[in-house]
Amino acid sequence: xxxxxxxxxxxxxxxxxxxxxxxxxxxxxxxxxxxxxxxxxxxxxxxxxxxxxxxxxxxxxxxxxxxxxxxxxxxxxxxxxxxxxxxxxxxxxxxxxxxxxxxxxxxxxxxxxxxxxx
Amino acid sequence: xxxxxxxxxxxxxxxxxxxxxxxxxxxxxxxxxxxxxxxxxxxxxxxxxxxxxxxxxxxxxxxxxxxxxxxxxxxxxxxxxxxxxxxxxxxxxxxxxxxxxxxxxxxxxxx
Numbered sequence: 053x054x055x056x057x058x059x060x061x062x063x064x065x066x067x068x069x070x071x072x073x074x075x076x077x078x079x080x081x082x083x084x085x086x087x088x089x090x091x092x093x094x095x096x097x098x099x100x101x102x103x104x105x106x107x108x109x110x111x112x113x114x115x116x117x118x119x120x121x122x123x124x125x126x127x128x129x130x131x132x133x134x135x136x137x138x139x140x141x142x143x144x145x146x147x148x149x150x151x152x153x154x155x156x157x158x159x160x161x162x163x164x165x166x167x168x169x170x
Numbered sequence: 171x172x173x174x175x176x177x178x179x180x181x182x183x184x185x186x187x188x189x190x191x192x193x194x195x196x197x198x199x200x201x202x203x204x205x206x207x208x209x210x211x212x213x214x215x216x217x218x219x220x221x222x223x224x225x226x227x228x229x230x231x232x233x234x235x236x237x238x239x240x241x242x243x244x245x246x247x248x249x250x251x252x253x254x255x256x257x258x259x260x261x262x263x264x265x266x267x268x269x270x271x272x273x274x275x276x277x278x279x280x281x
Binding site: 095143166 | 201202204206211212213214215216219221258262264268269271272273274
């Protein structure tokens with residue numbers, strides 16, 4: 053149980069392109085989804101937290117107009133990197149957490165999207 | 171001082187060894203503790219999730235939490251080459267579920 057699917061796993065595109073990454077919870081309802089960025093050999097850096105039907109909460113230093121997050125349903129959140137540039141190249145990972153009968157559920161992670169901007 | 175401290179390694183052990191991975195934390199408000207395993211180019215996979223002080227066992231893995239000393243551990247028995255990965259400890263206070271991670275320990279189990 054608790055499977056999170058992230059798509060695509062790899063994207064290579066030209067500078068100036070906008071890229072959309074999808075994150076789906078396959079077997080549970082995700083009341084909260086998170087987006088992280090990870091640099092090589094580093095831990096995960098939280099970019100934003102989104103609750104279904106609400107605007108995302110961005111961490112300090114993360115440009116909300118650059119990284120658009122939509123959490124339109126309890127099973128889907130999307131991250132759009134707008135007008136991507138080479139410095140946006142990174143490993144982006146989503147996670148999802150449900151609040152079912154038992155509160156304070158742990159986060160379950162997708163397999164990440166490796167984004168390369170040429 | 172980071173809220174969660176974790177030795178980054180790398181840690182290299184022979185196959186079959188018992189592995190001990192550790193984290194310390196400074197915020198006594200942290201209530202929930204997790205260990206994640208991350209293979210290269212993959213997302214973290216939840217291994218253990220605990221709330222109270224004490225031990226929790228799942229197969230070859232045992233998670234230990236000592237809230238009085240703010241110390242959490244993961245033990246891996248009979249380690250296998252397939253256990254080679256980065257292990258991340260994580261914790262949160264509850265409610266908003268925002269995680270605080272350790273830096274991760276890179277483990278290599280050699281044949």
